[in-house]
Amino acid sequence: MKNTRIYLDNNATTPCDPRVIEAMLPYFYEKPGNAASRNHPFGWEAEEAVDQARQQIARLLQADSKEIVFTSGATEADNLALKGIFELYRRKGQHIISVTTEHKAVLDTCKHLEKLGASITLLEVSTDGLIDLGQLEAAIRPDTILVSVMWANNETGVIQPMAAIGEICARHGIFFFSDATQAVGKIPCHPRENGIHLMAFSAHKMYGPKGVGALYVSNQNPRVKLAAQMDGGGHERGMRSGTLNVPGIVGFGKAAALAGEEMQEEAKRLGRLRDHFESVVRAQLEEVYINGSTRHRMPHVTNLSFRHVEGETLMMTFNQTMAVSSGSACTSASLDPSHVLVALGLSDDMAHAALRISLGRFTTAEDVERAIEAIAKGVRQLRAESPVWEMFKDGIDLESIG
Numbered sequence: 001m002k003n004t005r006i007y008l009d010n011n012a013t014t015p016c017d018p019r020v021i022e023a024m025l026p027y028f029y030e031k032p033g034n035a036a037s038r039n040h041p042f043g044w045e046a047e048e049a050v051d052q053a054r055q056q057i058a059r060l061l062q063a064d065s066k067e068i069v070f071t072s073g074a075t076e077a078d079n080l081a082l083k084g085i086f087e088l089y090r091r092k093g094q095h096i097i098s099v100t101t102e103h104k105a106v107l108d109t110c111k112h113l114e115k116l117g118a119s120i121t122l123l124e125v126s127t128d129g130l131i132d133l134g135q136l137e138a139a140i141r142p143d144t145i146l147v148s149v150m151w152a153n154n155e156t157g158v159i160q161p162m163a164a165i166g167e168i169c170a171r172h173g174i175f176f177f178s179d180a181t182q183a184v185g186k187i188p189c190h191p192r193e194n195g196i197h198l199m200a201f202s203a204h205k206m207y208g209p210k211g212v213g214a215l216y217v218s219n220q221n222p223r224v225k226l227a228a229q230m231d232g233g234g235h236e237r238g239m240r241s242g243t244l245n246v247p248g249i250v251g252f253g254k255a256a257a258l259a260g261e262e263m264q265e266e267a268k269r270l271g272r273l274r275d276h277f278e279s280v281v282r283a284q285l286e287e288v289y290i291n292g293s294t295r296h297r298m299p300h301v302t303n304l305s306f307r308h309v310e311g312e313t314l315m316m317t318f319n320q321t322m323a324v325s326s327g328s329a330c331t332s333a334s335l336d337p338s339h340v341l342v343a344l345g346l347s348d349d350m351a352h353a354a355l356r357i358s359l360g361r362f363t364t365a366e367d368v369e370r371a372i373e374a375i376a377k378g379v380r381q382l383r384a385e386s387p388v389w390e391m392f393k394d395g396i397d398l399e400s401i402g
């Protein structure tokens with residue numbers, strides 16, 4: 001990106017790749033058809049473009065193109081999977097298992113289903129952010145219909161053991177849904193190979209446009225059925241009505257094709273930059289902690305806590321020139337510590353002391369050097385002004401005093 005500002009918040013959203021934009025452009029004016037218009041060439045042209053995108057996405061997932069249901073994004077795909085399964089299978093059982101570190105789109109949908117009579121078990125994670133497979137198996141009941149575990153966490157990048165979870169679900173005859181929004185396009189994500197029956201993901205997290213996503217729905221062995229959450233023209237094999245976002249879907253397809261070609265190299269390059277970032281920051285500053293597993297982690301993400309430094313305040317020292325995320329979540333009136341970091345066992349203070357840095361396709365080595373400099377400068381400055389840090393350095397541990 002030709003921009004003097006540095007963007008290191010790629011887990012919030014990625015820039016749309018210029019090659020994706022180029023692929024989308026004809027579908028706004030020159031090729032305006034509705035993919036559901038079956039009786040003229042404008043419609044056929046749009047339908048062909050959607051078919052091609054569906055195939056490009058299916059190829060990335062090693063899936064069949066019939067297994068891709070387009071939505072407005074991952075939030076909608078999460079809602080469709082959870083509500084769609086619950087509505088159709090609740091006579092069989094009303095118990096759903098998920099995890100405390102899931103995205104709000106999953107957690108809040110589970111809360112909604114609870115009001116409708118669902119029983120929800122949220123598995124806890126260990127300090128590395130991983131679920132315990134024994135605990136998962138122990139949580140399964142005769143009325144369990146669905147297990148929902150995200151592939152990679154948006155805040156820490158921690159990757160759950162998908163194949164092992166899929167194996168447990170298969171053994172118990174339970175559907176396995178994964179919110180794979182942070183993993184698709186970055187690492188290989190093949191649902192069938194991992195025993196996943198439903199999988200949500202989104203274009204704007206993989207260098208495609210905002211406002212388009214998909215739900216993978218297994219079409220055979222087993223064939224999964226869903227109750228539609230949007231009634232209307234019966235698009236997407238009846239699972240999601242509404243005129244398809246043709247330009248968005250074309251861009252999504254192009255983004256998937258590019259990811260297939262480039263993810264391996266990209267992951268290596270970003271992994272090297274991330275590791276360099278972590279090692280230099282931790283060499284330059286004391287009391288910096290990596291949150292979550294460093295072994296089972298996405299290559300482009302790091303989540304660091306800087307003891308006795310408020311992440312939000314640290315961000316304000318470089319906000320004008322560099323974008324990252326903090327370990328605090330904005331709620332109505334106050335800043336709450338991230339539910340993900342708290343679930344890893346961090347104190348509220350250490351969660352508020354966190355920054356999430358997520359690199360992306362357009363991050364350069366120079367960006368990373370500048371980020372190291374800005375963060376080190378900000379941390380030193382805030383600690384120099386901090387009586388709490390001074391006491392800590394004098395051996396007075398406020399946290400143990402309480």
Ligand SMILES: *Cc1c(COP(=O)(O)O)cnc(C)c1O
Pocket residue numbers: 011012072073074075076103105150152153154179180181182201202203204205211212213
């Ligand atoms: C971004 C994100 C979502 C929401 O995706 P949208 O397409 O913005 O609705 C859901 N889950 C995870 C893990 C995400 O990172």
